[in-house]
Amino acid sequence: MDSKARTSADGLEVNRRDFLKVCTMAAAAVGLPASAAEKMAQRAALPKKPSVVWLQFQECTGCTETLLRTGYPTAAELILDLVSLDYSETLMAAAGHQAEAALREAMKENAGKYVCVVEGAIPTKDGGIYCKVGDRTALDIVKEVAGQAGAVIAIGSCASWGGIPSADPNPTGAVGVKDVIQGKPLVTIPGCPANPYNLLGTVLQFATFGTLPALDEKLRPKFAYGRVIHDDCPRRPHFDAGRFCTRYGDEGSRQGWCLYKLGCKGPRTHANCSLLHYGDVIGAWPIGIGAQCFGCTEKELAFRVPLFQTVEPEHLSPPGLYPPVSTPRGEVSPWATGLAGVAVGALAGAGWTVSKTLGREKGQDEAEGEKKE
Secondary structure (H helix, E strand, O other): OOOOOEOOOOEEEHHHHHHHHHHHHHHHHOOOOHHHHHHHHHHHHOOOOOOEEEOEEEEOOOOHHHHHOOOOOOOOHHHHHOOOEEEOOOOOOOOOOHHHHHHHHHHHHHHOOOOEEEEOEOOOHHHHHHOOEOEEEHHHHHHHHHOOOOOEEEEEEHHHHHHHHHHHOOOOOOEEEHHHOOOOOOEOOOOOOHHHHHHHHHHHHHHHHOOOOOOOOOOEEEEEHEHHHHHHOOOOHHHHHHOOOOOOOOOOHHHOOOOOOHOHHHOEEEEEOOOOOOHHHOOOOHHHHHHOOOOOOOOOOOOOOOOOOOOOOOOOOOOOOOOOOOOOOOOHHHHHHHHHHOOOHOOOOOOHHHHHHHHHHHHHHHHHHHHHH
């Protein structure tokens, strides 16, 4: 890259310092170290940028749409400055035979090196005839394209484990990528839709360092799925204090109380939604707008467990020191702040207290049910 200027995503000339700012924001947004910015700039200066091939099958394009709404970096900066998006049915200008030719060319020129991103479930019943692109089944395409990739990323719950298309009775035999592709470095980024920054973090790490992030047993990046939503939920203090909404629009709802009794699946859902909101808008996530989490990242919960059915928390860890619950005007008094500091030791046992409370309530409900029978 020229030390003085380069062409930006919008065609304007920008200097190296401005471009480094873009790289720095990109690294910071996805949790990469500051040193990654310089490496990204070096990679972007190479004649050939990391190639990305994006496949779409049984999906709603929601994951692509969320990517288009990222701000740090923008989709244009990611695609034109940091990577080379060589095939995407939604974003590419080519169509038909031209699009298929672009896919074949990208695979040939970058064999064993490109990143294959898969969006959408893959139908397997009856030979996979329920989803075709260019008169080829999704099953055949993903086996060929992902089979020659350097790394495979399944974005969204549909590609990760089947998502909505795999809901019972699953008439098309829809499955996730990991049920079709073996023997390849594979990352799953579930969510409906997936948070785009979780994808950016994975792609940029691979493009910059040639490595993938640490993964859990379900092949999800630990930096994004290492904790359950409940651990970092802003409504957690209400859970620990036993303040629950019991119906939409009640007094608890107006005061932002915990949604657990409305069926919130946050205590069993591994994701970072409570920390990294959507569209770069604070509060833009289900619980942030007053709706319960329905567990979209978890195959055992999403589209299988009824919305209003409660689930047993995966664990009840001590809440530690959380910000005090704010007053209706959004102000916290000095007295409340001091009290919060004094109460840290007592809060360590809140998880145990809540578990006992919920257990008693569950037992009472079961007893009442037996009496009615």
